[in-house]
Amino acid sequence: MNQHTNPLAETFPPLGNHQAAVEANRCLFCYDAPCTHACPTHIDIPRFIRKISTGNLIGSARAILEANLLGATCARVCPVQELCEGACVLGADHNPIAIGRLQRYAMDHIYSRGITPVRIAATTGKSVAVIGAGPAGLSCAGELARRGHSVTVFEKRELGGGLSTYGIISLREPIEASLAEVKMIERLGVKMETGIELGSSLKLDELQDRFDAVFLGLGLGATPSMRIPGEELILDGLAYIEESKLNAGAMKVGRSVAVIGAGNTAIDCATIARRLGAEQVTMIYRRTAQEMTAYPHEYEFIKKEGVEFRFLTQPVRVLSQGARVTGLSCIRMELDSADAFGRRTPRPANGPEFTIAADQVVKAIGQEKPSLAQRLGLAVDKGFIRVDASFETSIPGVFAGGDCVRASPQWAVPHQATAPGRAPSCGLLTKKDTASTVMAVQDGKLAAAVIDERIGNSDPEPQPRGAVVKEEGQ
Ligand SMILES: Cc1cc2nc3c(=O)[nH]c(=O)nc-3n(C[C@H](O)[C@H](O)[C@H](O)COP(=O)(O)OP(=O)(O)OC[C@H]3O[C@@H](n4cnc5c(N)ncnc54)[C@H](O)[C@@H]3O)c2cc1C
Numbered sequence: 001m002n003q004h005t006n007p008l009a010e011t012f013p014p015l016g017n018h019q020a021a022v023e024a025n026r027c028l029f030c031y032d033a034p035c036t037h038a039c040p041t042h043i044d045i046p047r048f049i050r051k052i053s054t055g056n057l058i059g060s061a062r063a064i065l066e067a068n069l070l071g072a073t074c075a076r077v078c079p080v081q082e083l084c085e086g087a088c089v090l091g092a093d094h095n096p097i098a099i100g101r102l103q104r105y106a107m108d109h110i111y112s113r114g115i116t117p118v119r120i121a122a123t124t125g126k127s128v129a130v131i132g133a134g135p136a137g138l139s140c141a142g143e144l145a146r147r148g149h150s151v152t153v154f155e156k157r158e159l160g161g162g163l164s165t166y167g168i169i170s171l172r173e174p175i176e177a178s179l180a181e182v183k184m185i186e187r188l189g190v191k192m193e194t195g196i197e198l199g200s201s202l203k204l205d206e207l208q209d210r211f212d213a214v215f216l217g218l219g220l221g222a223t224p225s226m227r228i229p230g231e232e233l234i235l236d237g238l239a240y241i242e243e244s245k246l247n248a249g250a251m252k253v254g255r256s257v258a259v260i261g262a263g264n265t266a267i268d269c270a271t272i273a274r275r276l277g278a279e280q281v282t283m284i285y286r287r288t289a290q291e292m293t294a295y296p297h298e299y300e301f302i303k304k305e306g307v308e309f310r311f312l313t314q315p316v317r318v319l320s321q322g323a324r325v326t327g328l329s330c331i332r333m334e335l336d337s338a339d340a341f342g343r344r345t346p347r348p349a350n351g352p353e354f355t356i357a358a359d360q361v362v363k364a365i366g367q368e369k370p371s372l373a374q375r376l377g378l379a380v381d382k383g384f385i386r387v388d389a390s391f392e393t394s395i396p397g398v399f400a401g402g403d404c405v406r407a408s409p410q411w412a413v414p415h416q417a418t419a420p421g422r423a424p425s426c427g428l429l430t431k432k433d434t435a436s437t438v439m440a441v442q443d444g445k446l447a448a449a450v451i452d453e454r455i456g457n458s459d460p461e462p463q464p465r466g467a468v469v470k471e472e473g474q
């Protein structure tokens with residue numbers, strides 16, 4: 001299916017060779033490049049772009065992979081407006097280099113040819129268990145494998161990739177792109193065992209006995225309960241997105257869809273509903289546009305999709321006839337004083353309940369904290385796994401990274417007015433602290449470096465680190 005026949009096809013088509021060459025040649029190859037500083041994994045952006053400009057695509061992909069093994073996913077899903085492209089010096093003229101699309105161009109080149117331009121060190125004789133095949137787990141596993149360690153990833157789902165596979169809307173990342181990256185990590189020698197869940201079929205103490213270290217990349221949990229009558233008739237936003245990725249053709253979308261929430265997940269659900277045929281999509285949020293956690297560019301996007309907003313509105317009951325949803329009964333809210341993040345808290349305003357008609361209701365109100373953490377006996381901070389500066393948990397030899405350790409800051413300053421023609425400025429804490437794919441990748445990478453230092457090498461005659469034992473391509 002192409003873009004015209006598949007309403008959820010990737011928003012940006014791949015760059016053609018000529019387009020990529022022209023774009024790469026616009027780069028000023030800045031010294032001490034601000035784009036590289038703005039990338040949480042510190043990809044040497046001018047270096048990989050220069051290699052594209054000289055036609056060395058494998059060298060370009062290698063430069064990306066040196067800093068970020070999940071370069072193809074990050075090229076697609078990173079909020080580049082807030083990161084590398086937001087920092088590009090050409091942004092002052094409103095025309096930053098399309099860094100994300102160039103990165104995707106180089107990465108797609110190697111994946112379409114089955115090339116793995118990664119150096120792997122000699123076997124160390126040490127082994128590490130990684131729990132969770134999301135961006136944090138895959139990054140950690142791949143980085144350890146290239147240092148010569150034997151790595152096994154245990155993943156409870158059928159497919160690897162975590163939210164890149166199941167949770168990120170196909171408009172940004174089709175499932176094939178995520179699975180290609182999982183395969184690449186396996187080509188580095190990582191063993192993938194899917195359908196295995198730590199805490200049920202697998203115990204932490206078994207892993208501690210069998211492996212020299214353990215890394216937990218568990219992500220977060222399910223969508224929390226709203227505790228309102230009739231909630232069992234509400235669809236789960238994460239499951240909604242998952243179905244659109246795995247089974248879009250058979251997916252049942254209502255004619256009039258209400259989406260509860262106003263974060264990026266809610267926007268993705270509203271987009272899916274609209275693109276798959278809903279005539280009316282309404283997003284319901286108990287605060288105002290000023291407090292939304294979605295990126296400003298996503299808010300602008302969804303308005304153009306024809307989605308309506310009902311702000312200062314709180315659903316209190318699902319209305320139904322038998323098992324058929326007919327709408328939501330809601331109350332009006334008003335904003336109280338600001339909380340610790342500076343975000344004003346909502347409270348019920350005086351006034352009667354009113355109805356929003358809908359034949360399908362989806363909730364996208366965030367994810368629960370990783371509940372397994374406490375069951376494993378790990379110390380937690382506000383429900384997130386507590387780690388020290390070296391990503392070690394309260395249990396020695398057990399490390400963690402990604403969403404399960406990172407509280408997503410809900411708020412910093414309000415969305416800001418945007419001058420015409422300028423990229424929307426973002427008032428959210430997006431760059432260094434927000435839970436995102438690239439932050440999970442960086443956590444996995446940094447944790448792998450610490451684990452490598454810690455477990456060392458049991459091979460009596462190891463080859464020097466960095467020896468090229470596997471490298472395909474130029
Ligand atoms: C709807 C949605 C859209 C998003 N869009 C973007 C975006 O466009 N850009 C962006 O940068 N970020 C986005 N994010 C955030 C991003 O997806 C996450 O920050 C990132 O996936 C975190 O990676 P992770 O590896 O920590 O967790 P996850 O991706 O959640 O992976 C965790 C993995 O661990 C597995 N697991 C959990 N418990 C166990 C267990 N007990 N045993 C075995 N396996 C287990 C899970 O099945 C999963 O595969 C989005 C998030 C959501 C929910």
Ligand code: SF4
Nearest residue numbers: 027028030035088089
């Ligand atoms: S800041 Fe822009 S112009 Fe400078 S190196 Fe980075 S991408 Fe190229």
